[in-house]
Amino acid sequence: QVQLQESGPGLVKPSQTLSLTCTVSSGSISSGRYSWNWIRQPAGKGLEWIGRFYASGSTNYNPSLKSRLTISVDTSKNQFSLQLSSMTAADTAVYYCAIDRGRWGAFDTWGQGTMVTVSS
Amino acid sequence: DIQMTQSPSSLSASVGDRVTITCRASQNINNFLNWYQQKPGKAPKLLIYAASSLQSGVPSRFSGSGSGTDFTLTISSLQPEDFATYYCQQSYSTPFFGGGTKVEIK
Numbered sequence: 490q491v492q493l494q495e496s497g498p499g500l501v502k503p504s505q506t507l508s509l510t511c512t513v514s515s516g517s518i519s520s521g522r523y524s525w526n527w528i529r530q531p532a533g534k535g536l537e538w539i540g541r542f543y544a545s546g547s548t549n550y551n552p553s554l555k556s557r558l559t560i561s562v563d564t565s566k567n568q569f570s571l572q573l574s575s576m577t578a579a580d581t582a583v584y585y586c587a588i589d590r591g592r593w594g595a596f597d598t599w600g601q602g603t604m605v606t607v608s609s
Numbered sequence: 610d611i612q613m614t615q616s617p618s619s620l621s622a623s624v625g626d627r628v629t630i631t632c633r634a635s636q637n638i639n640n641f642l643n644w645y646q647q648k649p650g651k652a653p654k655l656l657i658y659a660a661s662s663l664q665s666g667v668p669s670r671f672s673g674s675g676s677g678t679d680f681t682l683t684i685s686s687l688q689p690e691d692f693a694t695y696y697c698q699q700s701y702s703t704p705f706f707g708g709g710t711k712v713e714i715k
Contacts, residue, residue, distance in 0.1 A: 526704075536645075536653065536696055538704035551703060552610070585652055594700020595643040595658035602652055 491516035493586045493600035501580075501607050507573040511586030511600060518567050519544055524589045525569045526596060527560065529582040537582075541589070542569050576607045611635050611699050615707035621715040628684040630710045632675075632697035640676045641701035647709075648693045656695075657682065687712070 497509035511525070518525065527539040540550040542560045550558050559572040573580060583604050587596040612635040622628050632642065640660035645653035655664045657673035660680055670685045684691055692714055697707040 535709050536698075536706040538698075538706070549703070587652075589700075591658065593643065593659040593662075594641060594704060595655055595664075595698070596645075596653070597655045597658075597664065599652035599654075 491588060491598055493588065493598060495584060495586050495600045495603040497584075497603055497605065499604055499606060501576050501605060502609050503577055503607055505576055507571070507576050507580065507605060509571045509584055509586075509603065509605070510568050511570070513567045513569075518562060518569060519564050521590065525560075525562070526587045526589060527571045528585045528587055528596070528599075529580075530585070530602075531579075531582040539571065539573075539584075578607050581605065581607045611638060611702050611705055613697055613699055613705055613707035615695075615697055615710050617710060618708060619711040619713060621713050622687050623715045624687055624689055626687045626715075628687050628691075628712060630682045630695055630697075630712075632680045632682070632707050634678045634680075634699055634701075637677050638699045638701035641699055642673070642675065642680045643698045643700060644671075644673055644682045645696045645698065646691075646693045647696065653696060684712075 492514045494512045501507050524541040526541040540560045557574045562569040583602040585602045586600045588598040614633045642660045644657040647653040656667050661673045672683050674681050694709045694711045696709050
């Protein structure tokens with residue numbers, strides 16, 4: 490059973506860059522045709538897809554975040570990462586990593602989420 | 610972007626009730642529609658993929674239907690553990706979630 494665990498700073502200052510890591514256990518980040526995704530949720534609000542990395546090496550980003558976003562992978566550590574620059578209070582949210590392992594674009598496995606607050 | 614509109618945004622129901630939640634896409638998404646359940650403080654859980662396919666381990670009281678632009682999630686007999694927020698998500702293009710439907714105890 491593949492498991493995901495997010496890690497990163499809980500507090501980021503405005504204008505700084507957020508760096509989060511998702512560690513994959515009981516499975517290889519290099520295997521299959523999976524996509525490895527980041528999704529966020531502001532408190533009391535809905536879900537927003539941020540972007541994804543494919544094991545093939547390609548990435549897709551939410552157009553609304555594309556100019557500030559980088560998703561990368563470290564296969565040696567079985568991790569993938571998110572970097573979001575120029576953080577503002579609007580980026581305060583719980584950030585989840587999730588896997589899509591099928592052909593229907595459904596996120597079947599999620600991490601527990603990590604809360605990120607943007608504040609000075 | 611393909612927008613997803615869920616209705617209602619909230620509903621009150623009793624244990625044993627049949628509950629229906631709808632999701633409408635702003636354009637044709639064939640059957641690239643998924644449903645999730647989220648409980649407070651927890652990550653979402655996949656219930657239905659491809660509009661009508663039940664995810665492994667999900668109780669059969671959950672079902673999905675629809676194609677094109679109009680979709681439905683039905684809970685045939687609401688159980689105490691089903692009180693939660695439900696989201697639809699289109700995967701036809703850039704993934705986009707509906708605004709959610711909170712199912713509360715009547």
